[in-house]
Amino acid sequence: MKKRTALLKRLESWLLGHLRRIPMTLLSILIGLACGALVWAVLDQVQPKALRSIFDEELQTRLEQQARETLIRFENYVAAHTSTTRLLANHRSLSSYLDPIYWSDLEESDPTVYFSPPPWLPATSLWRSLVEPGKILLIDRQGRTREVYNLDLRLLPPELLKVDRRFLTESRVQAFLTTLEGRPYLLISEVAEDGTGTNMGYLMMVVPLDSEFLLASQQGVSSSGVLVGLFDADEQRFLSSSDSRVVPAGSRIEQVSRNFVVTAQSFFQYEGSVLNMQFATLVPRSALEETQQRVEGVERRQRLVAATTFISVFTLVFYLLSERLNRILRRISLFSRRALGRRQPAIERGNQIYLLEDWIKQFIGNVLTAREEMRREHETELKQSEAIKQAILEAALDPIITIDRKGKIIEFNSTAEKEFGYRRDDVIGILFPSLIIRAEDNPKFNRMLKRLETDASLERGEIRGEMSALRADTTQFPVEVAIKPIQLPLKEVFTIYVRDITSRRRAEEMIVSLAKFPTESPSPILRVNRPGVIIYANPASAPLLAYWECAQGQKLPLYWRNRVVNAFNSGSDWESEVIVGEHIYSLLVTPVVELNYVNIYGRDITEVRRAEIEARQHQQELVHVSRLSTMGEMATGLAHELNQPLSAIANYASGCVRRLPAEMEGADDLKFALGQISGQAERAGEIIRRLRRLVGKQLPVRSEADMNNLIREVCTFVEFEARKTGVIVEQELTAGRLPVRVDVVQIEQVLLNLIRNALEALQEVPEKRRSLVVRSGYQESGEVRVDVVDTGSGIKKEAARNLFTPFFTTKASGMGMGLVISQTIAKDHGGKIEVDPTVSVGSHFCLTLPAYENLEDKQ
Amino acid sequence: MTGKQPNVFVVDDDQAMRSSLKWLIESVGMRVETYATADEFIQNYYPGRAGCLLLDVRMPGMSGLELQEHFLKHQINIPIIIITGHGDVPMAVRAMKSGAVDFIEKPFNDELLLESIRNALALDTEQRKTQAERAEIATRLANLTPREHEVMEMVTAGKANKEIAQALGVSAKTVEAHRSRVMEKMQADSLADLVKMAVAANINISDENE
Numbered sequence A: 001m002k003k004r005t006a007l008l009k010r011l012e013s014w015l016l017g018h019l020r021r022i023p024m025t026l027l028s029i030l031i032g033l034a035c036g037a038l039v040w041a042v043l044d045q046v047q048p049k050a051l052r053s054i055f056d057e058e059l060q061t062r063l064e065q066q067a068r069e070t071l072i073r074f075e076n077y078v079a080a081h082t083s084t085t086r087l088l089a090n091h092r093s094l095s096s097y098l099d100p101i102y103w104s105d106l107e108e109s110d111p112t113v114y115f116s117p118p119p120w121l122p123a124t125s126l127w128r129s130l131v132e133p134g135k136i137l138l139i140d141r142q143g144r145t146r147e148v149y150n151l152d153l154r155l156l157p158p159e160l161l162k163v164d165r166r167f168l169t170e171s172r173v174q175a176f177l178t179t180l181e182g183r184p185y186l187l188i189s190e191v192a193e194d195g196t197g198t199n200m201g202y203l204m205m206v207v208p209l210d211s212e213f214l215l216a217s218q219q220g221v222s223s224s225g226v227l228v229g230l231f232d233a234d235e236q237r238f239l240s241s242s243d244s245r246v247v248p249a250g251s252r253i254e255q256v257s258r259n260f261v262v263t264a265q266s267f268f269q270y271e272g273s274v275l276n277m278q279f280a281t282l283v284p285r286s287a288l289e290e291t292q293q294r295v296e297g298v299e300r301r302q303r304l305v306a307a308t309t310f311i312s313v314f315t316l317v318f319y320l321l322s323e324r325l326n327r328i329l330r331r332i333s334l335f336s337r338r339a340l341g342r343r344q345p346a347i348e349r350g351n352q353i354y355l356l357e358d359w360i361k362q363f364i365g366n367v368l369t370a371r372e373e374m375r376r377e378h379e380t381e382l383k384q385s386e387a388i389k390q391a392i393l394e395a396a397l398d399p400i401i402t403i404d405r406k407g408k409i410i411e412f413n414s415t416a417e418k419e420f421g422y423r424r425d426d427v428i429g430i431l432f433p434s435l436i437i438r439a440e441d442n443p444k445f446n447r448m449l450k451r452l453e454t455d456a457s458l459e460r461g462e463i464r465g466e467m468s469a470l471r472a473d474t475t476q477f478p479v480e481v482a483i484k485p486i487q488l489p490l491k492e493v494f495t496i497y498v499r500d501i502t503s504r505r506r507a508e509e510m511i512v513s514l515a516k517f518p519t520e521s522p523s524p525i526l527r528v529n530r531p532g533v534i535i536y537a538n539p540a541s542a543p544l545l546a547y548w549e550c551a552q553g554q555k556l557p558l559y560w561r562n563r564v565v566n567a568f569n570s571g572s573d574w575e576s577e578v579i580v581g582e583h584i585y586s587l588l589v590t591p592v593v594e595l596n597y598v599n600i601y602g603r604d605i606t607e608v609r610r611a612e613i614e615a616r617q618h619q620q621e622l623v624h625v626s627r628l629s630t631m632g633e634m635a636t637g638l639a640h641e642l643n644q645p646l647s648a649i650a651n652y653a654s655g656c657v658r659r660l661p662a663e664m665e666g667a668d669d670l671k672f673a674l675g676q677i678s679g680q681a682e683r684a685g686e687i688i689r690r691l692r693r694l695v696g697k698q699l700p701v702r703s704e705a706d707m708n709n710l711i712r713e714v715c716t717f718v719e720f721e722a723r724k725t726g727v728i729v730e731q732e733l734t735a736g737r738l739p740v741r742v743d744v745v746q747i748e749q750v751l752l753n754l755i756r757n758a759l760e761a762l763q764e765v766p767e768k769r770r771s772l773v774v775r776s777g778y779q780e781s782g783e784v785r786v787d788v789v790d791t792g793s794g795i796k797k798e799a800a801r802n803l804f805t806p807f808f809t810t811k812a813s814g815m816g817m818g819l820v821i822s823q824t825i826a827k828d829h830g831g832k833i834e835v836d837p838t839v840s841v842g843s844h845f846c847l848t849l850p851a852y853e854n855l856e857d858k859q
Numbered sequence B: 001m002t003g004k005q006p007n008v009f010v011v012d013d014d015q016a017m018r019s020s021l022k023w024l025i026e027s028v029g030m031r032v033e034t035y036a037t038a039d040e041f042i043q044n045y046y047p048g049r050a051g052c053l054l055l056d057v058r059m060p061g062m063s064g065l066e067l068q069e070h071f072l073k074h075q076i077n078i079p080i081i082i083i084t085g086h087g088d089v090p091m092a093v094r095a096m097k098s099g100a101v102d103f104i105e106k107p108f109n110d111e112l113l114l115e116s117i118r119n120a121l122a123l124d125t126e127q128r129k130t131q132a133e134r135a136e137i138a139t140r141l142a143n144l145t146p147r148e149h150e151v152m153e154m155v156t157a158g159k160a161n162k163e164i165a166q167a168l169g170v171s172a173k174t175v176e177a178h179r180s181r182v183m184e185k186m187q188a189d190s191l192a193d194l195v196k197m198a199v200a201a202n203i204n205i206s207d208e209n210e
Helices: A002-021 A024-089 A092-098 A211-218 A253-259 A285-340 A352-395 A414-420 A432-436 A439-454 A502-520 A539-548 A558-570 A606-659 A667-695 A707-725 A744-762 A797-801 A818-828 A852-858 B015-026 B038-044 B064-073 B089-097 B110-143 B146-156 B161-168 B172-185 B191-200
Strands: A112-114 A135-140 A145-150 A174-180 A183-193 A199-208 A227-232 A237-241 A260-266 A277-284 A400-404 A409-412 A463-470 A476-487 A492-500 A525-529 A534-537 A574-580 A583-592 A597-604 A703-706 A729-732 A739-742 A772-778 A784-790 A832-835 A843-849 B007-011 B031-035 B051-056 B080-084 B100-105
Touching: A024 A174, A024 A183, A024 A199, A024 A211, A024 A260, A024 A277, A024 A285, A092 A183, A183 A237, A211 A227, A211 A237, A227 A260, A237 A253, A237 A277, A253 A260, A253 A285, A260 A285, A277 A285, A285 A352, A400 A414, A400 A432, A414 A492, A432 A439, A432 A463, A439 A463, A439 A476, A476 A502, A525 A539, A534 A539, A539 A574, A539 A583, A539 A597, A558 A574, A558 A583, A558 A597, A583 A606, A606 A667, A606 A744, A606 A818, A606 B015, A606 B110, A703 A707, A703 A744, A707 A729, A707 A744, A707 A772, A707 A784, A739 A744, A739 A852, A744 A772, A744 A784, A744 A818, A744 A843, A818 A832, A818 A843, B007 B015, B007 B038, B015 B031, B015 B110, B031 B038, B038 B064, B051 B064, B051 B110, B064 B080, B064 B089, B080 B089, B080 B110, B089 B100, B100 B110, B110 B191, B146 B161, B146 B172, B146 B191, B161 B172
Parallel strands: A112 A145, A729 A772, B007 B031, B007 B051, B051 B080, B080 B100
Antiparallel strands: A135 A145, A135 A199, A174 A183, A183 A199, A227 A237, A227 A277, A260 A277, A400 A409, A400 A492, A463 A476, A476 A492, A525 A534, A525 A597, A574 A583, A583 A597, A703 A739, A772 A784, A784 A843, A832 A843
C-alpha cells in the first residue's frame, strides 16, 4: 500500500515536472484535443442509445398512428357498405318486386340464383362503384334464403341457406364479421318491405374480406409496403391480407413478424361471431431500418462539427489567455524586480500558470508576513495608545464622561467618581443629564446636544456651555461643560468634559471687582508709562488732571515727567504733596520697573491738614488762654490781696478824717493829706481793677459740648507726657454723651490741670504702682461729674487746707495758680472742684458741672 | 429792740480790713462788732439783735454767699451788705437774689459805704417794727372767737352786715354785735384801721373781689 502511494507520488512529481516544461500554448492545444476526444467518446457511447430509444418511441407512435388510420379507413369502407345496403333495401325496385310475392313458411325450395342483376336491385351503376359485394341475398322472415345474386360466382356457403338469427337485424341495418368455411366475411342485413309496408324478410349483403376488399378499403393509400390484414388472435394466424402474395391467408404471425412490424387492433363494432378477429397493420421492417440509419448518420455529423468547434474555440481561448498571462508575468517580473528586488518569477520556458501560481503563493506568503507584522505593529501601537489614552483619561484633572446618543453614560473616569461621588459601575447606563446636571439646566444641555448634531459650522465640532452640576450629596456647583462628538464605526458617542469653575468664577468676580477697584476708589489713582504718558486715570483723579492740564493718554507736565523718570531710575517710591486749588493731595509714585510704568496713588489730605492746623491752633489757643487765664487769675489774686490793704488804708484814712475835730488847728491840712491817702489808695485799686479787666475777663463763651469728647481730647494732649511717665490714662467714660454748656477751652484747661497734677504726683511713686483713671458720669443730683483718680504721692494734711489758695504750691517749680484757676473756672461755670479726703493712696479730684439740660430747665 | 443801739456786724477774714472798717464806722458813732469767720458770727448772733451785716464774699470756710443761704434757711432777716474785692456780675446777682441789700466793691468810697450802712439800719428798724406790729395783731386775732374771726374776714372783705347775716344765717343785729366786739378786741378805731390790720396779718381780702 505504502509502496503504491510512494509510486504515485513519484509519478505525480514526474508528471508535474514535465508539465511545467510544456509551454502554455501547446498545453492548451493538447488539453483541448484531449477534452474534445473525451467528449466525443463519451457522447458516442451515450448518444446513439438515447437516440434509439427516442427513435423507437417515435416509431411506435407512428406505427400506432398508421394502424389507427388504416383501421379508420377500413371502418369507413365497411360503413359505406352498410349505407349502400340500406339504400338497396329501401329502394323502390325491391318493394315493387316484393309486392306480388309471398313466401310460404312451409315451402322448402332452393333459392333462386341470379348471375345477372336481379329485378329487385336498381341499376348497377348506382351502387357498384361504391361496394365490392360477394353476394346479395333476399331472406324471408324465418331466415331462409329465397333469392341470391351471385356476384363472385362462388357457391353459397351452407351457413347462408338458413341464416342464423344473430346476423339478422330487426330494426336497422347491422354489419357482422364472421368466418364462413374458414374465410372471413362481412354480413350486412336490412329489413325488406313490400309496397304496402309489410315486412317480407331481409336483404343481406355478403362481402368476402379478401385481399381485394382490404386493398379497396385502403383505396390505394397504402405506401412503402404497408399492408393490412385480418388476424385470428386465437389461432395466431392471418385470415387474409391486402397482399396475399406477401402474406397469404393462414400464415403465422412469427413468420410475418420477421419482415413486418405487426400492429393488431380489436374490432369493437362488429362483434357477432365467435371468432376473435383483430385488424392488423403491417409495416415492413426494411423501411424502418433505413430511416433509422439515416437519422444516426445526420446525428453523427452534427456531433463531429460540435466537437471540432469546441476544440478550436477552447484552444483559441487558452492560447489568448496564455499570451495574456505571459504578458502579465513579464509585467509582474518587472514589478518584482523593481518593487521587491526579487527576480521572481523568472520567465523561463514552462507553464505560466504554474509560474504564476508559485509566484502568487510566494507573494501571498510575503503579503501575509508583512500584514502580520503590520498587524502586530498596529496592535502594539493601538495597545500603547489605548493604555496612554486610559492613563490620560484616568489622570485627567477634569471629570470626563462618555455618553451615547440617548444620553446614557458609557464611561465615567475616576476624576468624575471623585468629583461627583458616584462609583463608575453604578452610573453606567444611567442618563447623564438627569444624574449630573441640575434640573433647570437640562433643557440647555439637550439644546447643546441637538445643536452639535445639526449645526455643522461649530468650531472643532465641539460645544461649550456653563451650567450647574449636582453631586451625589445634592450640593450644586458651577461647571463648564464641553461636549465633543466621536464617530465610532457603528455608533456616535459624546465625550463630556466637566470642569468645576467655582474658583474660576470666584477669580473672575475677583478680577472684575479688582478691575473696578481703582475706579471706585475715592482717591486719585493713575498709571503713567516711562515717557510720562498717562495710561490710566480713575474718575477721582479729575482735579489732578485739571491741575496738570492734561488728560488720559497725554503727557504729564515736565516736572512730573522728571519725577517719574527719577522714580524709574531709583526704583523706589517717592512721595510728595501738591496743592490743587483748595485741596491738598499727597501723591505716592510707585515704579513698577519690570512692566515699565509707575502707579501714582493720590490722597486728598486737605481735611487731615486742616484738622492738624486746627488742632495746632486749638493747642496754641489753649496755651494762650491758659497763659491769659493764669495772668487773669494772678491779677485777680493780686487784686484781692492788694485790695485788702488798699481798702484798709482807705478806711483808716477816712476814719481819721471823720475823727478829726473841725476846730483842731491844721485840721484842713491833715484832712487834705488823709483825703489824698484814701484817694491814692482808691486810685491804686482802680488801676488793679483795670489791669484785671484787661487781662482776665472776657465775656464768657459758652457752647454745647460732650464732656466725654473733651476728656478724650485732653487725653490725647497728655499722651506724650503719660507715655513718658509710663502711665496709660484709663478712660472709664459713659456710653452716651454727657452734654454740658461750657467754655470748651477753659474746661479743657481744668481737666488738663487735674491730669497733669496727677501725672506729676505719679512720678514720685515706683512705676509699677502708677495708675491713672479718668471716669465720667452723672451725679445723683443730675450734674455731670468727672473723677481723676491717681495712685500718686497724695496730698499732705496741711497742703489740703491750702489747695485752692493762690500762690500756694508743693511743687518746686509751681506757681500755685493751677488749682486756683481751675476752681475759679469751675465756679464760673456753676460747678466746683472737690478733693475726696477719704482716699488712703494717691488723690481723687472731682469736677462737677451742671448738665446742659438742667441749665436749660432753669432758664 | 427799741431804744437799743443797733450794731454793725463786720465779717471779714482779713484782720486789717476788719479793724480799718471798725475804725471808719465807729468814726460816725455807730457800734461795730467784728468776726473773722462766718461761723464765729453765727455763734454770737441771735435774731433779736438789731443791726446790719457787712460781709466779705471771699472767705475760707463758709463763704459769704453760704452764710446768706444759712440766714434764708433760718428766716433771719438781717440786712446784708456784700463787700467784694472783685465784683463780678454773676456773683453780685446771686448775692442780691439771696436778699443782700447792697453790693460794694473794694476799695470803696467811705461816704458810699456809710450811706449804705445807714440805709441798711433803717431797713432793719422798719422790719423790726413791722414784725412787732404783726405779732401784736396776731395776739389780738388769737383772742377772737371763731364766729368773730369769720365776721371780721367778711367785713374786711367789704361785705354789708345784711349780706353777712344772710351768709351766716343769723340776724343783722347779731352781726352788728359781733362786729363791734371785733372792733373792740382788735383795738381798731375805724373800719380802715381794721382792714390795715387784716392786711398786716396776711388775711386775704381780695378773695371775693377776684
